Amino acid sequence: MENDLEIFEPTEMEKLPANLPPEVEEGNIEYKLKLVNPSPHRIEHLVTQMKWRLEEGQGEAIYEIGVEDNGLLVGLSPMELRASVHTLENMAERLGATLTILRERCVEGDYGEEDRRALEILVRRVPDDQKFIDLRMSVLGNVDAGKSTLLGVLTHGELDNGRGRSRLNLFRHLHEIQSGRTSCISHEIVGFNSSGEVVNYSESRSVEEICENSTKLITLMDLAGHHKYLKTTIFGLTCYSPDFSMLVVSANTGMAGTTKEHLGFALALKVPVFVVVTKIDMCRKFLIEKTVSQLEKILKSPGCKKIPVRVETEDDAITAAQNFDSEKIVPIFRVSSVTGANLDLLFKFLNVIPPLNKERDKLVQGPTEYQVDEVFNVPGVGNVVSGRLHSGSVREADELMLGPCDDGQFQKVTVKTVHRNRLPCRLIQAGQASTVALENVERGNLRKGMVLVSKELVGCSLEFEADIYLLYHDTQICKGFQTTIHIGNVCQTVQVMTIKEKDAVKTNHRAQVVFKFMNRPEYVRVGSRLLFRQGTTKGVGEVIKVYPYIDIPAR
Structure with missing residues (x-):
């Protein structure tokens, strides 16, 4: 790290008298004026603080060295800067993290004083439950x-x-x-x-x-x-x-x-x-x-x-x-x-660029919901589905429910193997895309739009209510209008059954609409974003209510 500090020449650094925004308690950005020879008790506090910032950034944190909490760029002398970076290295080493210098700022000294420097450092630690x-x-x-x-x-x-x-x-x-x-x-x-x-x-x-x-x-x-x-x-x-x-x-x-x-x-x-x-x-x-x-x-x-x-x-x-x-x-x-x-x-x-999904830790703790977006057969392996895990986790030998079928029912299947980024793995968690080989299922019972879920999530719907915004239509949408709708991995034709408190919906207007799937029931989750289109007609929205199809018995 000392070599990294020495590669910056004063002529290459930008003179930046402007201050940074004040430090925010939440988030993964931490301001530190200096970290010179802290006491053992102070080190423990700093390590705990770094761990929290890394968790806030899902494995990444930004440290601004030579900056006060109010965002004032003070800068440090070369000796103070080296000591502060050395302390930061020790903190990162205890957490299994690495440091990368992103940029260096030069703060002009007053009354003939030597220019002082401030560093922006990226701290990265791969979460314990991931390889990267x-x-x-x-x-x-x-x-x-x-x-x-x-x-x-x-x-x-x-x-x-x-x-x-x-x-x-x-x-x-x-x-x-x-x-x-x-x-x-x-x-x-x-x-x-x-x-x-x-x-x-x-x-x-x-x-x-x-x-x-x-x-x-x-x-x-x-x-x-x-x-x-x-x-x-x-x-x-x-x-x-x-x-x-x-x-x-x-x-x-x-x-x-x-x-x-x-x-x-x-x-x-x-x-x-x-x-x-x-x-x-x-x-x-x-x-x-x-x-x-x-x-x-x-x-x-x-x-x-x-x-x-x-x-x-x-x-x-x-x-x-x-x-x-x-x-x-x-x-x-x-x-x-x-x-x-x-x-x-x-x-x-x-x-x-930081990880943008702030709810990942919460989703990992939830029940399993795996969205199937592609189905194929691998010689010597059998039936394989690919998709993205929305919540929970999937590991080898797990027993999950696959559905819905055309009649709205789910069937029990066993996870044979799991691959992620074309490599075998024992476990996948929320937010990760993967392929899953299944046992106890025939190829004819698999299709795009299905889900693999825990028993407590078994259920599907033929009708659902959504809050929509019509981006464009030549005239207006009325009851009985049919369109193609996309909700997650679901793509199917739907019909407008009811428009609440209105007779029709025009361009750039909002409405609460009840849709009905035309071909088969689907697994739909409240809060899902949707997009519908038909010719030049386009609209977006969010699912606000799901009407259960039937009480689904497990096969």
Whole structure:
């Protein structure tokens, strides 16, 4: 760590007389003026405090050294700074955490005094129940915006040749390679080690090695950009529940095609978004500026009400990442997958961005609810389902209830094996995506939209009530209107049975509506976000009441 301190030259440091916001009791950010030779009793208190900050940040905490509790940047002398960092190292070592210096500030001295310095340090400790801090990011944007190419560069560490070579690593079907367009959801991973360095794929590095060497892993979900694959894109947003989304915009076309639609879906589902403007190597500066200005205008509009922030320096990237969980700002990056311009800023942002799911610990303690989003058969293994665990935990040999079937019933199944990130594991917990091999179930009894739940959660509904907001309709929605609805992993046609206190719903109006599934009962949870569409009709909402289908007996 001493070597890290010595690499900063005073000429390289930015003079920052501005103060920080006052320290907040909650959260994972801690201010410390100095930590020079604390007593043993003080050390115990500091370690307990660090442990609490790490828990608040789900494994990550930010320490501001040389800063008073009111946010005043005081700074420390080089000797005091080294002693404070040494104390912080000892504290982190006791908790099994690592330190990474994010940035250094220089505070101008008064009356000829030597300039003093303040440090911002990232403390990271992988939670005891995980191998690494795990985040999910969906990638949105119009067709030909460069989404798959950018992901290929981020995950494989090799720049593109200008003709889309890097995207070939992500495509799963022959027609995708031939057309150059994504039609299904593909998953890739990018890892960061304890020093904040990128752990990428290579000829000698496998998925297992990436997971083994990473303390933070981000799963990148490449969603389709073409309008005819809109159902697939919406399914990825609702079913996989991404922690945040990356909206990719081409610098030469701007907010074209489905870009606005994808942005609207993410904001409606309350998924934090940041924007990446690609292909800056093939555009003149005035065209890039025009695209960014167009973006800023849309983000500031009454429909979005966001604060766009241009990321041009490493300091901007760190600040944007730390404030990203406020859901008010939208960072904007300008990158090139061919020249690699500003990709380092994007990596810095992804490394520092905190876990955004604040209720994970509470969900882990709850009953098991696993959402099935894909079903397949593996030779020698049998029937396998993939999906995301919303709450509780799943381990080998667990007995769970699978359903609902077409008649609304659930059947008892046994968990054979569990895989996460293509690796076998004994346990998965809330918020984690995985594949589960099942025993005592036939292939014909499996489908997308099912759930694996504990016995106390067994139940389904044919009708439910939702508080909806109609984004757009040519005229108005009345009783009897049919539409396709997405609720988590459920995608089915529903009919409007009742509109409470109204005869119809018009564009930009709210209402409480009772929907009925047209094909079969489904497992629906109160509080789930929903999205419905039919042609140009689009709306969002939240489930507020579920009407039980029948008293479900276990088989």
